[in-house]
Amino acid sequence: MPTPQRFLGDxxxxxxxxxxxxxxxxxxAGVVNDALDLGYRHLDTAQMYGNEAxxxxxxASSNVVRHEIFLTTKIDDHHHHPTDFDRSLDExxxxxxxxxxxxxxxxxPVEWDIMVDTLRSLAAAKADGRARHVGVSNFEPDxxxxxxxxxxxxxxxxxxxxxxxxxALVEQARDRGLLITAYCPIARNEVAQDPACVQVAQRIGxxxxxxxxxxxxxQDHVAAIPQxxxxxxxxxxxxxxxxxxxxxxxxAINATQKDLRIVxxxxxxxxxx
Ligand SMILES: NC(=O)c1ccc[n+]([C@@H]2O[C@H](COP(=O)([O-])OP(=O)(O)OC[C@H]3O[C@@H](n4cnc5c(N)ncnc54)[C@H](OP(=O)(O)O)[C@@H]3O)[C@@H](O)[C@H]2O)c1
Numbered sequence: 001m002p003t004p005q006r007f008l009g010d011x012x013x014x015x016x017x018x019x020x021x022x023x024x025x026x027x028x029a030g031v032v033n034d035a036l037d038l039g040y041r042h043l044d045t046a047q048m049y050g051n052e053a054x055x056x057x058x059x060a061s062s063n064v065v066r067h068e069i070f071l072t073t074k075i076d077d078h079h080h081h082p083t084d085f086d087r088s089l090d091e092x093x094x095x096x097x098x099x100x101x102x103x104x105x106x107x108x109p110v111e112w113d114i115m116v117d118t119l120r121s122l123a124a125a126k127a128d129g130r131a132r133h134v135g136v137s138n139f140e141p142d143x144x145x146x147x148x149x150x151x152x153x154x155x156x157x158x159x160x161x162x163x164x165x166x167x168a169l170v171e172q173a174r175d176r177g178l179l180i181t182a183y184c185p186i187a188r189n190e191v192a193q194d195p196a197c198v199q200v201a202q203r204i205g206x207x208x209x210x211x212x213x214x215x216x217x218x219q220d221h222v223a224a225i226p227q228x229x230x231x232x233x234x235x236x237x238x239x240x241x242x243x244x245x246x247x248x249x250x251x252a253i254n255a256t257q258k259d260l261r262i263v264x265x266x267x268x269x270x271x272x273x
Contacts, residue, residue, distance in 0.1 A: 015222075015223045019054045025054055036058070047088060048107055077108055106136045156169060186212045
């Protein structure tokens with residue numbers, strides 16, 4: 001079954017991608033290669049993960065051609081100065097073995113005054129073709145508004161799963177025409193402890209991880225990037241793309257407690273103007 005798509009303009013972005021944090025070296029490249037073999041066409045990496053070369057090697061050794069892959073990377077916190085931004089993006093492209101990424105994100109917000117330059121650099125990277133699309137990650141609603149005023153951002157990548165409520169960001173994205181990419185989409189499998197996810201999973205003969213992914217993808221402007229290095233779970237997660245949950249199952253998961261934040265901001269960098 002084909003993976004459902006989200007769209008950035010006319011460009012498809014597969015709704016299930018492979019998160020690659022912790023996938024490194026030859027074994028990481030092997031997982032990327034396996035994932036592409038199994039049908040993944042969306043890969044998520046970051047300068048911060050130190051694994052762009054492994055992701056590049058996995059793509060290079062695969063039979064899937066570059067233009068069929070939706071590739072995301074993210075600018076590291078230390079690369080916001082315009083010179084660093086440009087140099088680091090060029091270095092990322094070399095490591096990834098490509099001359100463009102499909103989506104370039106600012107990994108974390110920093111101070112307002114620095115962010116003005118960063119967003120200018122981001123817009124320039126889109127204009128010169130090194131990034132087909134641009135966006136942000138871990139931005140709060142006021143930060144997204146600030147970014148939208150300055151760069152053609154199309155995505156906010158945030159922690160989002162059945163155990164964490166993100167209503168303001170998800171509604172903002174819908175209202176402003178952005179896509180949400182959900183990271184930690186299965187809450188590092190904490191969803192296997194959640195009674196609502198477990199109950200739905202048992203009823204339909206799927207796993208709680210698949211139910212979590214199905215719940216996210218029931219929202220038509222949300223994509224998810226689960227990470228696994230296990231062949232069986234690569235298949236399991238990709239297969240969740242076609243899961244259609246009943247309205248009452250979605251309601252049951254909506255009602256579950258939503259206060260589990262797995263990734264905390266490294267610091268609180270956003271100073272009010
Ligand atoms: N923008 C950001 O700041 C940010 C922050 C964090 C993450 N991310 C991105 O989001 C991706 C995913 O997030 P994450 O890796 O933190 O969390 P996650 O995808 O929710 O969970 C990954 C963990 O769950 C296990 N797992 C995967 N599929 C499973 C399944 N079907 N059943 C049971 N266990 C399963 C994996 O172990 P096995 O390998 O053993 O299967 C791994 O330990 C990252 O790789 C990264 O690309 C972005």
